[in-house]
Amino acid sequence: MREIQLHNTLSGKLEPFVPQKPGEVRMYTCGPTVYDYAHIGNYRTFVFQDMLRRFLKLRGFQLTHVMNLTDVDDRIIANAAAAGKDIRGYTEKFVQAFFEDCKTLSIEAPEHWIRATDHIDDMVKLIQRLQEKTFTYSSEGSIYYRIAKFPNYGKLSKIDLTGIQAGARVDNDRYEKESARDFALWKAPKPGEHFWQTAIGPGRPGWHVECSAMAMKYLGETLDIHTGGIDLAFPHHENEIAQSEAATGKPFARYWLHAEHLLVDGEKMSKSLGNFFTLRDLFAKGYKPxxxxxxLASVPYRKQLNFTFNSLRQAASGIERLRNFADRLQQGKFPAGKTEGMAARIVQAEQEFDEGLADDLNTARALAAAHELMRVANVAMDKDEFLQGDVAPARQFLATFDKVFAVLEDNDAQKLQALGYDSVQAGLSDVEIEKLIADRTAAKKMRDFAAADRIRKELAERGIILEDTKDGTVRWKRK
RNA sequence: GGCGCGGUACCCAAGCGGCCUAAGGGAAUGGUCUGCAAAACCAUCAUUCGUCGGUUCGAAUCCGACCCGCGCCUCCA
Known part of the structure; x- marks a missing residue:
């Protein structure tokens, strides 16, 4: 099996992936800030993280994956106050929506889904460690990290601090800092704001400290993999490194992976441009999960993904093809025997699939391997050269494929219903459909093709596609 | 200005020095199959890889310049 290569932001290069402990991977991924519904750009990153975790598991690694939910920050505090709610009360709805969305997108639950507000103590302890080592200073009740004391600052984002010391840019932060780049570990409460009463004083945590504290709590002082969106590389991840490594004296994370952004129609998604979508917006327009x-999955993570409705329709066609093939394997009748050639093609497809993913999670290559095999197998089936003994290995391949891609199961309608979107054809039950198909079959027998076609058309209008088979049975599916 | 992605057919996209007169998918057109469909299959769809130079026996792939798109450089995945 080919060794896994990952692009490490730290070195800017592809590196062979070798975890600290053979066979075990400890991974931390930055999750959403739950101040609103997550948008499809967020999910581009989360789907990438999910495919990474699925691939690592497929490769047999014992994985401990932690994803945080940032449920305290300026926006949350402001929005909660505006809504007259406390922090938990305000964020709960978005936390639940996030969980639902993940389920809908077949994003697996990580081993630990954790919330910042459950870990204030851990953050306080980390800040105290930094205080002991004099990496901090206090000012007007807030505690800041002194970047000047950490010589490696900038190694992740390659930022050059010379020339942008205090005063180089306008510092409009409300708090007093020694240097413009210094960041808050702990923020003093403002009047009326929610705060925690702690050993380091009243207040609330800065943004970056949560990830350091939580990651180290669950995964140890050195993680194997840390990922997030490219925008987090600076300052968020840079600051995490500064905090964590100053406190422990050890490398914080060995591999940093950053997902490029999703664009909509070639532009950054933003509310003001009117190209801002949540998952629910797409489902409401009738697109399947x-x-x-x-x-989101078919463009490799390090490439910006230009999201368009056309790209969604293309993906929908791809799903159709994959599922049609899976159905054909499931339901088709094949001559007895087993062919050398097909077995070899399947092994080849498995190899290409694995190699594609091992190559910095090149999902486009992996997907192409599946398509290539489908074409070869379909051709063989059309010629009756695909035999019964070829079915099991082919299905095995699809199962492997789906362990990472997770799109084969035909459960979109149920998922949408669970979210409260009634699919178009909700009116017809299976029994009613079967009844209409029986009527049509009867009409065909009488050679009353007009009547038969009328039924087909009626079903089609309600989203049911019929397929007549050679042996006279009729397969149907919901579009 | 600094750092970083990227420009490959109508669209998405792989490729990263010879196996490329460039994977795979979508769309389209024609055809096979079918009572008609659907699905599947076949054919057509880039002698060319943003532009111009260079290196090389050989370049989409390396080097240089330029053009264009996008992101980050104050809490945005």
């Missing part, structure tokens, strides 16, 4: 997942 699986198509959204595939659209």
């Amino acid at each position: 699986s198509a959204v997942r595939l659209a």
